[in-house]
Amino acid sequence: MAIAGGIAAYKGAELVRLLKKQGADVRVILSRGAREFITPLTMQALSGEPVHTELLDESAEAGMGHIELARWADLLVIAPATADVIARLAHGRADDLMTTAALATAAPVAVAPAMNQQMWANAATQENLILLTQRGIQIIGPDQGEQACGDVGPGRLLEPAQILQALQSRFSSRQLDNKKVVITAGPTVEAIDPVRFLSNHSSGKMGYALARACAEAGAEVTLISGPVHLSPPDRVRLLSVTSAIEMHDASIQEADGADLFIGAAAVADFRVSNPAREKIKKNAQPDLTLTLVENPDVIAAVCQLARRPTLVVGFAAETSDLLSHAREKRVKKGLDLVIANDVSDPHTSFGSDQNAVHLIGALSEQHLALASKQVIAEKIVSILAERLSEPAAASS
Numbered sequence: 099m100a101i102a103g104g105i106a107a108y109k110g111a112e113l114v115r116l117l118k119k120q121g122a123d124v125r126v127i128l129s130r131g132a133r134e135f136i137t138p139l140t141m142q143a144l145s146g147e148p149v150h151t152e153l154l155d156e157s158a159e160a161g162m163g164h165i166e167l168a169r170w171a172d173l174l175v176i177a178p179a180t181a182d183v184i185a186r187l188a189h190g191r192a193d194d195l196m197t198t199a200a201l202a203t204a205a206p207v208a209v210a211p212a213m214n215q216q217m218w219a220n221a222a223t224q225e226n227l228i229l230l231t232q233r234g235i236q237i238i239g240p241d242q243g244e245q246a247c248g249d250v251g252p253g254r255l256l257e258p259a260q261i262l263q264a265l266q267s268r269f270s271s272r273q274l275d276n277k278k279v280v281i282t283a284g285p286t287v288e289a290i291d292p293v294r295f296l297s298n299h300s301s302g303k304m305g306y307a308l309a310r311a312c313a314e315a316g317a318e319v320t321l322i323s324g325p326v327h328l329s330p331p332d333r334v335r336l337l338s339v340t341s342a343i344e345m346h347d348a349s350i351q352e353a354d355g356a357d358l359f360i361g362a363a364a365v366a367d368f369r370v371s372n373p374a375r376e377k378i379k380k381n382a383q384p385d386l387t388l389t390l391v392e393n394p395d396v397i398a399a400v401c402q403l404a405r406r407p408t409l410v411v412g413f414a415a416e417t418s419d420l421l422s423h424a425r426e427k428r429v430k431k432g433l434d435l436v437i438a439n440d441v442s443d444p445h446t447s448f449g450s451d452q453n454a455v456h457l458i459g460a461l462s463e464q465h466l467a468l469a470s471k472q473v474i475a476e477k478i479v480s481i482l483a484e485r486l487s488e489p490a491a492a493s494s
Contacts (some may be wrong), residue, residue, distance in 0.1 A: 099124055099175050100196045101141075103131015105246045106178040106212040106255035111136060113177055113258040114144045120262070125150065125167065127196050129183075153195040167195075168202035175265060176200070177238070178212030178255045181223050187235070188226035208236035210261050215242075215251030231451055231470055234310075238264040273483035274317035278356045280407070281309050282349060282363035282396065284324035286342040290388065291374035298364045299448035302326035304413070305362035307475035309334045315479050317358075322348045324363060342366050342393035353400045358482060359407040361397035364415065364448075369393050401432040409485055411435045417442040424458050435459045435485070437478065457481060 101110040138149040239256035283305020310331035368390040414424035424438035454468040
């Protein structure tokens with residue numbers, strides 16, 4: 099745990115106490131600014147471990163202490179995280195022990211912001227937070243209300259109990275222990291010739307977030323992905339495909355006997371019937387006509403497997419009549435659940451880091467309000483885990 103300089107640093111002591119109460123081993127990093135508000139002796143007494151304060155500590159650096167500290171952690175939380183710390187994290191700075199540990203650790207990183215309301219609202223801070231979110235860093239809070247400076251607004255550090263609750267979601271919930279999960283993500287690419295293709299705007303972010311959330315819940319996860327610019331989550335087996343036919347074939351093979359199949363990919367409905375073997379020259383064919391044929395329906399084919407997954411979940415990305423189109427899709431394809439999102443909304447369009455969805459089943463519907471795709475993914479996985487644990491699902 100790292101504590102940055104700011105009046106909210108005093109709450110770090112209570113957070114350490116709560117973490118210890120939950121059975122966590124806690125090692126504390128105090129920035130120079132934090133030591134103006136809370137002493138190393140206090141944090142050592144609460145954590146039961148030596149407190150780390152300097153990047154270049156001769157006694158520690160004999161064994162590359164800052165690297166060892168980064169390797170030791172299962173989770174790094176910075177609370178409070180000032181606007182300065184957030185900016186330095188966003189731009190990859192490593193000019194003190196806190197930011198160096200954040201760069202050097204392979205563990206998940208979470209930050210709990212605390213700053214003046216105007217600093218929070220500043221465009222630079224908001225852009226830095228977007229960068230951190232895109233890298234998978236969890237943003238916890240902030241709260242809003244009266245601040246130490248006398249201002250009122252967002253920027254207050256969340257209470258330690260609230261931070262603890264958010265951190266607990268970062269550890270494996272074991273909700274999907276011993277479950278085999280297959281997820282498709284991203285677009286498919288259909289060749290026109292060796293240099294041109296048909297595709298769509300899917301970024302794969304939602305599917306990758308779901309894969310990460312399932313792995314953190316203890317599942318054995320296979321992610322079948324079209325071409326994207328994303329790194330695969332830890333503990334996830336990645337199968338890279340290009341075309342809809344490749345995704346169909348991989349899905350049929352991997353979904354056979356699975357516990358859960360989530361079709362989050364934006365699979366192209368059509369492909370060119372006869373892609374050219376050489377680049378089509380514009381002058382040679384000024385009135386080019388492409389003949390398209392329908393691609394196989396991946397998720398419908400999964401639903402028809404003899405050993406159909408216990409739960410088959412699809413996505414409905416719509417631009418109008420969201421709920422009615424999604425309900426129709428669920429029935430037509432034989433899905434247990436369809437997750438509908440409006441891609442015409444700029445907040446939830448393809449490539450966005452946020453989403454808001456409706457989960458539509460045969461007997462119930464549930465709305466998940468706008469949040470980061472990782473938060474939405476974690477909520478979806480929790481709901482699906484409950485469905486899988488129901489007696490009807492277990493016996494089917």
